[in-house]
Amino acid sequence: MASLVLTDSSQLTSDSQHLDYTSNAFQRWTLDSLTHSLEDKQVLCTKCRASNVGIRGHSGCSRYFCTASKGPSNIGMFCYHIRGLSRVATIIESVTLAVVKELKDLLDFNMNEIKKLREEIKKRDADHNQLKRERVLSKDKLEQYQRRSNLRFFGIAENTSGNTESLVLDVIKNKLNLPHVTVDDINRSHRVAKISGSKSRPIIVKFVLYRKRSEVFSMKQQLAGNIAATSMFSPEEEEEDMGRENLQALSPLATLRRDNITKTCTWGNMDNGIGLVLSEPTISKRLAASGLWLHSALEWTTDDSEIGVRFQLGGLTIVNLFCVDSQFGDIYIYGEGYVFKITHITQKVTRECNLLDYYEASDIPSLVNINCNPVAENICLAFENGDVLTVEHRTNIIESVGFVDSGLKSLCWSPDQEVVCMVTGRDTVIIMTGTFDPITEVDLHQDSFGEKQFITVGWGKKETQFHGSEGKAARFVMQVVDDPNSNKDDGKALISWRGDGLLFAVSVVSKENVRYIRIFNREGVLQYTSEKISGLESVLAWRPSGNLLATTQQLPNKYIVAFFEKNGLRHGEFSLPFSSSERKVLQLLWNTESTILTVHCENVVSSDTSLYFYTANNYHWYLKQVLDFSKDRKICCVEWDIESKNRLHVICEGGHYFCYDWTWVTNHSHGNAISNGAFVAVIDGGEVLLTSFRSKVTPPPMSDQKVKMQATVNAVVFCFDDDNSACAVLADGRLVALVQDKVGGPQQVQWVCEVESECTEMLHHWVWLSADTFVCCSGTHVMLLVRDPQQEKLILRSKAPLDSCLVSIVRTVDPLKVLLQMSDGQLFVYDTARNKVSLYNFNLPECCTKLNILRVEKTEFVFGLSDRNRFYINTKEIANNVTSYTLHSEFILLTTLQHTLLCSRLDLDGIESLASDHNLGTSRRIERGARLVIAVPCDTRVILQMPRGNLECIQPRPLLLHLAATYLDSREYRRAFELFRKQRINLNLLYDHNPEAFSSNTGHFVRSVKDPTWLSLFLSELQEMDMTQTMYAGFYAKKSEDKSLTKNKASIGDMQYTKDGIKHYNYQCNTVSFSKNFIKKGLGAHKLYLARLEEEKRIEAEQKKQEQEDKGKIKNQSEEFQANMKVLGTKSQEDKETILKENLLEKQESS
Template sequence: MENVELSVNLHKFDKNLLKNVTRSSIGDHACCFMTERNELCVADNFKDIKIIELAEYLNDNIVQVKYLSFWHCVFVGTENSFIITDLKTSKTVNLQTPTNNITYLSWNPNETCLIVVDKLEHIFALNFQVVITNECPKFKFITLRKAHLNDPVPNSVYVGWGSHNTQFKGSKKIQEQTVIENPQEYSFPKVSWRGNGEQFVINFWRESKRFLKVFDSNLNPLYQSDVYPNLLPITSFKGQGNFIACASEYNEFNKIVIFEKNCLVKSEFLAKHIKGKIKDLQYHPDLHILSIFSECTENIGYLSVYLYSNGHWYLKQQLNYTHDKQLISFYWTNCYDKNYCNLIVLTSVDIEQHFFKLIFDRSLESGLIASIDGDKINFTNISEQIIPPPMSSFVLSFDEIVNRVIFNDGALNTCHIILSNNSIKSYLIKNCHLEEFAEGSSLFSSLNNAFKHSSDSISLYSKEISINNASYNFSLDTNNDLIVDGNIICNNVYSMIIFRNYLLFTHASSKLYCIRLNLKNISASKWDLKNFYSREVEQGAKILSITNTFDIVLILPRGNLETITCRLIAIDIIEKLLEANRWDETVKEMRKQRLNWNLLIDLNPERFCNHIDKFIEAASTISVLNSIVSEFSSENCLKTMYSECLNSEKGFSDIDKKQVISKILDKIITLNPIKNLISVVMLQIKHFSLKSALYSVCQVYQIGDMEICKKSVNQILLHHHVKDVVNESYCLYNLGFLSFIYTCCSEDPRVFEPEIEQLKDLDEIHLRFKMNELGKKFSTATKYLVRCSNYDSIFIRSFITKHVTQHIAYQSLTPKHANFKLASELFATFLSMRSKHNEAGFVLERAGLLQESLNHYQKALNWQRLLILFQNLNLDQDSRKDILLNVANNLVSQKRLEEAVIIYEYYCDERNKAIEVLTQERKFLQAMALAKKYNYKEVIENVIIPSIITYREDLLDRITELGDKFSEYSARLQSLREKKIYKLKQRGLEVDGFIDNDDLHSEYGSIISRDSSLRSSSSSLGSTQSSRNRRKQEKKKIDLREGGVFEDIALIRQLYLLIVDIFGCGQEVKDISSILTDEESFGYAKLLNEKLKNIQDQVILEIPKIWCDTFLNANESPEPDVLGIIQNRSELDIQFRSPPSSELLTRNWSTLIFS
């Protein structure tokens, strides 16, 4: 349904040059032609003409002139010579031909192969070669193969496709009249290439008839056509595809015949609007467009442009040429665009650049779509009915070919039709019908009613709209860029349309996007399409129109129509209907659009709560209401399934959706709980509980409406398993309703009826226990079991332990109940098994079980609580001491020294034990203070001071060992790096000297690639190895043996740990130095401080060498000085890739006393 909008760019030259053109050639960016005076004229970029004299090189008739755009030269082929002119240097060379008496020449699309046909119908394939030199390029032809036009084609094998006569015939045509066959005059063969250069077709003459023969590029004949009546010489092989277009005479008309590449007829159509005899035709290299040039006896020419769609060839444009301005040749350039094409026409006056835009002529106000087809226009009223082309709602016919339709949507809705004779007809659109209100007049006097165009920047669609009193221009250019006021905001847009306050466009990602036109969206410099609404469409689909009901009509690449909807627009429609309080229309529209019913609430919960009555009334029937409420969910659909449709200018309500559901439920129950029972049940199932839904059914069951109860139970069974429904029914304590549920669940009466009979004679508490037990509600059953007198303590203990309901039993009873102690014992055991001994002791103490409570407090090491219990239990002193000593020993093992010392000192009279514990744990100051408190001088001299001296000596040895190891490892690391750098430099010298070395791809060759895993970690290795191999690999990374693969990073890791230990010794040195004040101890303390300070100074000096800038930056570089340092860095844990933090390297332990 696309039409063609034409704009033209004219390039005028000296009229005398174009009067006597003998041969011509047009390329994508240049045009060249020969004059009768053998002058070669070249118009580069179709502007200034450059004239080159070729008279001295031309001795016979010219067969072809060809502009070779890739080589920027002109080829002139005569009957016996080849002439090439380089346009840069204006130098001409004459090359030898493979044969004489050449009749036809044809270049392949890549300009690398030349097909030569001579008078004897020999065919030559020549390879064209160009050698670039400083002075002038050298050209030469090399003969590749030779063939003859009479070479036989191979027999085709048709497997599974019927006979030869049924191949690719298309639909059977019924000929209305007999074709009069006219003998065809002899003319030389014509050649046309396929776009990929793999095949070409030759149209040749035999016995007053013409045939087609297809060859491959190696001159192997592939296919030949049968006799076709009155076939003409002109032929065009489609650039992309398998079609070959030819022309034939069909009595007084012209016919266009489309062959497959196997030379069988694919389709044909009568070109009744083509006047005169067809002289030439050309396929567009990419699109389904065919241009046909015909000429009458009065030297009046017609260039007709046909567009193929929906199995029909539409005549979209017809350009007229008079005897004062005759058409010489024309050429389609490939713009690689589905919406835009360019036709270059060389006339006897100028060069015309015709820019064709494939557009949809539509009126969004009236819904009319116009499709031009020769002298008639097919109008389709999209707003009333979607009619697939080539059918239409109505047709307007004219005396001349129609070239353009223009709709003017405004206060006066009009349609203007431009004819090929430059006249215009205007119509008024009323109720989707056209009324002519102006006589035809020559309003368009320009060439072929085309609009003047002076640049290659063409807008395929443009519209200006006003937003907040500001104007914005939206356009779509030939690069498929969506532009707003000159700024490109989206790429790869196939088609677009602005409808009211929405922008819709189809994208190369096979999606349709819809965007609200507001300031926030328009002001964005570049759109992130992820933030906008989209839906999938077919690849290449374009927007044709939008109906009054907001249905979007797409035209697909095959030409057929498809109607889709847009959720974003539909939601906005619903919002407007709800704002207008039109609930009946809202429900109907939502059912039509199949929108989620949660929109009614989520768009505005407050509004919905205020109009619940109208909502229920709009539902009209119970079934509709049931379907609506069944879809209500706790989630906000505008945040989930419709998140792309959310209007960012509107926020969300703070109302909890469950509150809204509760109000709906209350309203439905208030109106008619029995009639609306299914709706009530659906809401309770989804938003409350299964038990509440069954309770509602049970209430109606007691009233006696069994039919609605059964429907409701069936609805429940759609959402819950039978076992769950039956179990919940037990908890309602209604044996009649339980029997009804069993029946609805199609259970066997022989199974459930005896069970129900046994329950009838039980008392209330016993009955509730048994029903909860049968309903698998063991927590609730426990509450009744501990109050039931029918069971002994053994059964109660077994039931509670089996179902782990100790907490429920304990919470259900008061201390005065007979089973409280039993429940407390069970709960305390439950807590103790989970190491909650304090809580267990409290539970038992509350129940009066003091001895049992004492055991749990002892396990909890709660010695304060034990002291309180000792008074209530009247335990003797020895028993108390044993318990407390056991607790104190356990406190020591848990490093709770202060509490243990208190127990030893004050409650167990074990002061020596307290001093011993403090000394063993190196709490020397506290130990000495405690010893002096009780005047234990011998303990100080024989125990504490020797321990201090021993620890001091051990600390000095440890610091010395750490310093020695650090010096050793840092020296090893520096030496290892120097060796690696040296090896890498040697390998570089070997490569530069071409020395063969099989070890070039060793471990060093992959340093950069391995280090690049900084961004992706080293998990790729582990993904291909077993866990055992990974463990081995990790061990290698910490192996400090010399010569290891990961020796460097193992050293760095160990140095990091040594540094942390060295600086961690500071506080220990500070503490031990200030305990003893004698001269010997002071000297030893000073030695400790100086030793540690010297080692730490050495460490600080070495850190920049270990973690140098090259290692820290890890920039990928082929330099050996870098590779030798950063190798294996990516295998090192992130923690060790940088030195310890300054917080770990503090030296606040140092004091002035020992400095």
């Protein structure tokens, strides 16, 4: 019989608490049946082995459930234990079921989680593969960019020396006809791959400059092979050195060529990057016709502009707004529900997103603002209905970041892209962060003036004034501003930020229907409020420098641009050259330097649009340029570039995009002759202001002469053959010649002519070669125009195509040739006689905004200054801190960022010293920010213009010394002496300049100077020191140090002046001698010198008196001698000799 082990009842009790109450009935039924079946069985106690164990236990056992009772009563106790064991089994079963259920639920949960993780891993793997592909493409793009200066040459025979540079140079010079390419243009070169039989290995050549590599690559057609028509490894063939991805993309092309399969192969954009696209020609044409393509890159500028590029967006006709990426220079354009991107580097047009999918085509609201945020790397679009959307650059996903239920009137981002300001339909201003977290919302029409309200003690207030017959009650009458133009106001609210982003202004119409300006800080706190002025318009532009707010105002008699200070007070104005009934101003824009104000306006009648460019000097506003656009090419929007200071972006209807780069040009007369009047022309709208700086210095805005034109002037050019003749190019295309009839006379109009109708494009970069010959640029062509005096027209004689954008045209030493500079610094020569454009001897390292070419001692030199202050002579960078330069007839003058003026000789030695030793010659301090205007030829005057616009005339010491040397060499001692005294030049230089010449021309010197005071001054300043070796050593650096050529200045004291030379002094003597010691010691006291002269006169008078007395004595002695001779005639010879000796002894004793 099996024994049962009973556990403690406390454990049973505690475990029984976990049982499910629904199983109690089953438990009771089981226990009851088990009790009846075992009622008559004998049960032993497991502790003491006593039989018939009862419920109470027995006396010999310590167990609680064992009793000493005997007989059948022990069966009940056993049944009780059986019931406990059954309960334990039930507990175990219930716990097992609960644990199994819990484990099953946990397993299901884990399986779901694993499934989700697998899907996430799969998605991340896909993203990882995409990023890996992008990384590979980026790496290959960077690698390709690094290899952009490389070329591979195939078919060049192997040599034993291993010197590949000489082999490559031999091919370039002899077979490509590029003799100017030297070993200095090659960075490194080497062969690639292993030697395999007799086949020559290719050579990789890395050039120093990409421009030089392009020049070599452009001549590859002259080699034996052609990569476009024959195999890729033809003899002596060159190709671009490409990266791995590009080479893999080219492998299908090589396969097609080996299989002689002809298909269209073009480079295009694919979803996963740039690759080779193979397609049939018909399909390619359809794609080109249906997609968005870059049709052309056409240069379009005016005379004062440096570069202008035009793109045409083939699939876009209406453009609403655009913005510029300040980080990469890309252009984002919104129109017809699409956002397009023009990549700055590749100049490709792509479509970023389609808002037709976000809105229904008929329900797309009007766009208020588009902005590219380089920090968040997205584009923000704000619509009139209140929607604010963002488009990520990488994913092009459209996301809604906010909505204004009352709509948006205006939205503008701060210059730092950290704060955005909105004007809502309820005329409230909402300020938010760059991540669209709200800062504040204020009422635009709040009653207060602002936080910076003026403090006044009441003087001048209306309440304290005398009101006459109106009485004291008039002080309480509120003045109501009546705006007659209020019904013409468009009601727009415009926002404009200050350049530092601390303040912004809002132009809004008040509740009284009068427009005024309110200024807030970036936290949305009102600072100032302008007075309510009649006639104000909605356009508003805050000057980036922060001192002026520009807006337009309609007055009864004129249309003006009005300026306000930040406190809301008026501060100046200027009139527009049209009335409000003729044109309406749509925009006012400032460039980033705050130097150019652009006025975008529209013709009220014809709907033609125009751009007016204004600059300010000496508080006068000049109209410098006017660009007119026809109705078919109406301007949609205009924007100045944020990074490039003078770059303007313009987009017109029809998908035309224009980019203008402007630079400052000084229009002055040419020539180094003394007949050149040093004329400078200034454009001021329809007037040409002319000033001759040889005769006088007239500060702007004044001038010597004003010539009124019939239209706005866009450019002024001077003739090379006639130094003082100028030609004005008008905005309507006509040319007006201004000629000086007599020397010193005014400029008068000689002829007016138009350009023939064949020249339909805008003409710019004018050069006046001769009396009737002009050279200019039109689009991508350089043109030669000749004036027909009978028809009064400029006739197109010839034109030549150009490969890139033209920057400047300069006449060379040859009057029939001009030098052309492209946007990348390439130089070409245009031969007008043969109508041929050819490469120049070299190219500039970068594009230069100012360019000159000059021949010095049969050697041509090209001088260039870039907008980065780098000054070049030919290909050599001389300095990187030059702000301006000009060419004098004998010198080159430069101003630097250190506010100094440098002068160097314009001869072969001076230029070579500049190019080799960086010896920039003598220098002097100038005013901060001064720029060179002109140096008067054959003179010493140099004109500088200060930043505020006033002029300063200086005479640098090197120019003075050069002029003095010219006078001394030509023996013009009078003019030289006047120059020395006026400019405080040491008078020792009169002698030290050329001692031998001076010593041999002392008489001429005295006769030229004439003035005894000047002679005294000269003699008193003479010193033994050689000024050409000490004080003026910089100017006489090349003077010989041979001492034999320098005569001792003390010997001048020994010279004697003839009567002719000193007769003007009324000296009654034959000669005047000066003490050598007096001169040598250099006693400069003028009084001592005059005293010395008086002493000499006294001595001369005494000597003259003594001579007269001696003559009387001689006469007496002669008479006595004759008497003695008569007496001696009777004497003997011996007696005669004795008498003579006695007389001689007597005379000696008496003397």
